[in-house]
Amino acid sequence: xxxxxxxxxxxxxxxxxxxxxxxxxxxxxxxxxxxxxxxxxxxxxxxxxxxxxxxxxxxxxxxxxxxxxxxxxxxxxxxxxxxxxxxxxxxxxxxxxxxxxxxxxxxxxxxxxxxxxxxxxxxxxxxxxxxxxxxxxxxxxxxxxxxxxxxxxxxxxxxxxxxxxxxxxxxxxxxxxxxxxxxxxxxxxxxxxxxxxxxxxxxxxxxxxxxxxxxxxxxxxxxxxxxxxxxxxxxxxxxxxxxxxxxxxxxxxxxxxxxxxxxxxxxxxxxxxxxxxxxxxxxxxxxxxxxxxxxxxxxxxxxxxxxxxxxxxxxxxxxxxxxxxxxxxxxxxxxxx
Amino acid sequence: xxxxxxxxxxxxxxxxxxxxxxxxxxxxxxxxxxxxxxxxxxxxxxxxxxxxxxxxxxxxxxxxxxxxxxxxxxxxxxxxxxxxxxxxxxxxxxxxxxxxxxxxxxxxxxxxxxxxxxxxxxxxxxxxxxxxxxxxxxxxxxxxxxxxxxxxxxxxxxxxxxxxxxxxxxxxxxxxxxxxxxxxxxxxxxxxxxxxxxxxxxxxxxxxxxxxxxxxxxxxxxxxxxxxxxxxxxxxxxxxxxxxxxxxxxxxxxxxxxxxxxxxxxx
Numbered sequence: 001x002x003x004x005x006x007x008x009x010x011x012x013x014x015x016x017x018x019x020x021x022x023x024x025x026x027x028x029x030x031x032x033x034x035x036x037x038x039x040x041x042x043x044x045x046x047x048x049x050x051x052x053x054x055x056x057x058x059x060x061x062x063x064x065x066x067x068x069x070x071x072x073x074x075x076x077x078x079x080x081x082x083x084x085x086x087x088x089x090x091x092x093x094x095x096x097x098x099x100x101x102x103x104x105x106x107x108x109x110x111x112x113x114x115x116x117x118x119x120x121x122x123x124x125x126x127x128x129x130x131x132x133x134x135x136x137x138x139x140x141x142x143x144x145x146x147x148x149x150x151x152x153x154x155x156x157x158x159x160x161x162x163x164x165x166x167x168x169x170x171x172x173x174x175x176x177x178x179x180x181x182x183x184x185x186x187x188x189x190x191x192x193x194x195x196x197x198x199x200x201x202x203x204x205x206x207x208x209x210x211x212x213x214x215x216x217x218x219x220x221x222x223x224x225x226x227x228x229x230x231x232x233x234x235x236x237x238x239x240x241x242x243x244x245x246x247x248x249x250x251x252x253x254x255x256x257x258x259x260x261x262x263x264x265x266x267x268x269x270x271x272x273x274x275x276x277x278x279x280x281x282x283x284x285x286x287x288x289x290x291x292x293x294x295x296x297x298x299x300x301x302x303x304x305x306x307x308x309x310x311x312x313x314x315x316x317x318x319x320x321x322x323x324x325x326x327x328x329x330x331x332x333x334x335x336x337x
Numbered sequence: 338x339x340x341x342x343x344x345x346x347x348x349x350x351x352x353x354x355x356x357x358x359x360x361x362x363x364x365x366x367x368x369x370x371x372x373x374x375x376x377x378x379x380x381x382x383x384x385x386x387x388x389x390x391x392x393x394x395x396x397x398x399x400x401x402x403x404x405x406x407x408x409x410x411x412x413x414x415x416x417x418x419x420x421x422x423x424x425x426x427x428x429x430x431x432x433x434x435x436x437x438x439x440x441x442x443x444x445x446x447x448x449x450x451x452x453x454x455x456x457x458x459x460x461x462x463x464x465x466x467x468x469x470x471x472x473x474x475x476x477x478x479x480x481x482x483x484x485x486x487x488x489x490x491x492x493x494x495x496x497x498x499x500x501x502x503x504x505x506x507x508x509x510x511x512x513x514x515x516x517x518x519x520x521x522x523x524x525x526x527x528x529x530x531x532x533x534x535x536x537x538x539x540x541x542x543x544x545x546x547x548x549x550x551x552x553x554x555x556x557x558x559x560x561x562x563x564x565x566x567x568x569x570x571x572x573x574x575x576x577x578x579x580x581x582x583x584x585x586x587x588x589x590x591x592x593x594x595x596x597x598x599x600x601x602x603x604x
Contacts, residue, residue, distance in 0.1 A: 116564030
């Protein structure tokens with residue numbers, strides 16, 4: 001048995017996504033427990049230098065499929081190729097980033113392999129179950145109200161992990177080996193796709209984010225339903241500007257049209273762990289707080305003293321947002337000068 | 338010119354009531370009795386998109402769901418929104434299925450319905466939010482899939498361009514039918530149910546199929562056919578020892594900023 005732990009090293013336009021390195025950190029821990037190697041699967045047009053980057057972060061083996069035909073993500077093709085690599089090499093565990101591509105590819109591959117897959121795990125560890133070391137996959141359920149421990153009876157044991165949840169590992173250079181995937185295999189998979197129903201990616205447009213990506217922001221200011229009395233998000237944006245933070249919100253704030261979908265915090269949105277998280281007018285439903293509970297400092301403002309948000313806040317202000325928010329902006333502005 | 342569409346929908350507990358879902362301290366099972374249910378919001382977007390495509394090309398929109406008998410209500414709502422037919426996969430043997438067993442069961446249901454050009458579903462559900470069932474149905478049907486779809490443009494009857502949102506941009510995908518598309522909520526605004534729609538739907542009853550009807554393999558369905566299992570469920574209530582500020586609004590704000598500074602929160 002190979003006992004290898006694999007991570008899917010997602011890359012876009014020749015750059016590794018941060019989540020790929022985060023997965024390496026967790027993968028290292030798991031592979032150490034299993035006594036196996038930590039490996040990555042890397043697919044793309046020109047990715048050799050990324051293989052070395054993975055090795056800088058402790059990856060001991062890189063299965064690399066490098067071919068110009070692979071430069072744009074192609075669902076059918078990637079799924080076929082990865083399923084084939086996994087069934088040939090039989091890793092014990094495969095971890096995926098819960099990115100948009102990862103969330104499409106992982107279940108697709110799982111269904112090809114008829115194995116289990118657990119979505120956006122908050123923790124992963126090895127435990128002896130029926131005298132066998134198995135992967136325990138912790139997920140938050142029912143809007144973050146519950147925490148479920150899930151195990152998989154089949155191999156490989158696969159899980160997706162939300163970006164931003166696990167820390168990037170420190171550099172730890174290892175001399176790894178690159179296992180290039182045979183060009184013929186790539187050609188065969190391409191040929192196998194022909195004539196079948198398919199989708200072909202024709203273009204990827206990268207849009208420069210106008211604002212800091214939420215997961216990278218050191219300060220995140222999020223608004224909720226309680227801002228309804230203000231009618232809009234203007235004061236939230238002002239506060240964010242003063243603090244140099246990123247604007248986010250709850251799902252109800254999205255439903256109101258105040259924020260875009262990519263700015264939703266919580267179970268069905270982003271998970272963030274900034275230095276400072278400010279929650280404004282959000283009562284603190286678990287499906288929201290699950291996305292922020294790892295923040296270093298949480299400051300909450302809401303008019304309801306019984307709002308559950310105050311149970312997880314370090315600093316709480318009970319009061320009307322119409323009064324508190326302008327004061328907060330004014331005071332902070334003065335301190336900054 | 339016709340595009341036959343199957344829309345997969347799921348009935349879910351209303352997320353506004355999630356905090357009332359509790360854990361039985363003895364049996365360690367989830368107690369969701371009395372929690373109101375709704376149709377998963379994303380699935381309504383999928384149905385809306387299906388109806389819009391039918392308006393353009395003709396063809397049928399068939400809704401399919403798997404769940405307990407009360408799921409019928411969501412299917413009746415879908416019929417009232419304008420779906421032509423509805424099927425409910427309901428059998429005790431389907432219970433406790435994980436995403437793989439669920440996708441297998443729905444795929445068998447789709448094969449039993451027969452002809453289709455396009456399968457639509459919501460990108461994820463509000464309850465578990467895995468987003469896994471869509472791609473897995475596609476695999477069981479051996480068709481292609483695109484998730485997180487925010488725009489569907491037909492070039493020809495069987496050729497479309499799909500725009501999907503990525504974390505930092507967009508991807509344009511040429512899709513040839515048959516295919517499965519999982520849609521995001523920004524794709525459209527689902528229509529409301531009208532009295533006329535309810536009246537018309539009254540003539541069309543959802544049909545119910547069990548395990549035998551769809552010819553599902555017993556060892557691929559329900560808890561038995563699920564590769565994953567729940568080891569344990571725990572209540573999760575994170576808490577911090579926070580301080581609630583007191584005084585006038587000005588005082589509270591000043592104290593809060595002071596405390597922020599002490600904690601190193603002002604960068």
